Amino acid sequence: VQLQASGGGLVHTGGSLKLSCAASGFPVDDYAITWFRQAPGKEREAVLCISRRSEDIKYYANSVQGRFSISSDNVKNTNYLQMNSLSSEDTAVYYCATDEGYGCYEGRSKTIWGRGTLVTVSS
Numbered sequence: 001v002q003l004q005a006s007g008g009g010l011v012h013t014g015g016s017l018k019l020s021c022a023a024s025g026f027p028v029d030d031y032a033i034t035w036f037r038q039a040p041g042k043e044r045e046a047v048l049c050i051s052r053r054s055e056d057i058k059y060y061a062n063s064v065q066g067r068f069s070i071s072s073d074n075v076k077n078t079n080y081l082q083m084n085s086l087s088s089e090d091t092a093v094y095y096c097a098t099d100e101g102y103g104c105y106e107g108r109s110k111t112i113w114g115r116g117t118l119v120t121v122s123s
Contacts, residue, residue, distance in 0.1 A: 001025030001112060003033075005096045008117030015086050015121070021079040021096030021114055029053055029072050032104050033079045034060075037092035038116070044095075048081065049104035058104040063089065086121045093118050 007019040021033060032051045038044040046060035050070045059065050069082045079096060093116035099108045 003096050003098065003112055003114035005094060005114040005117045008094060008119045010120045010122060011086055013087055013121055013123045016082070016084045017086065017119060019081040019083070019094055019096075019117060019119070021081070023077050023079070027074065028077045028079050029074050031098045031100050032102060033070075033072070033096055033098050034104065034106075034110065035070065035081045036095045036097060037061075037090075037119075038095075039089075039092040042092075046106050047094075049106070050079065051104050052102040056104060058106075060106055083119070086119075088121050088123065091119060091121045 002024050004022045011017050032049055034049040035047045036044050037047050047064055048068055048070045049058045054072055067085045072079045095116045096114045097110035098112050099110045
């Protein structure tokens, strides 16, 4: 079982980007999926989570509320992180992960991590 994040790149301030987290070995909607990011020189932080069956969404980073959204496509078995109104503070390596649980619990250790994808926001 694994997750693979993709979709990062260079975007201008105020632009949008959609990251993908493809699941293999399990249905993406079976577990809660959390997106994390790690900016240069900073600790990794949880950003956003969607629970099993998309029943609940939790924002962990206040700075992304109203700008980022999360969703899952069961046909493509992929989770998405839509990022709008990007700023330089959003520059980071983004990761998707799951603890193979049903709900969003920030403190629970994640057991499956996707490789990071770099998002660079430049003016």
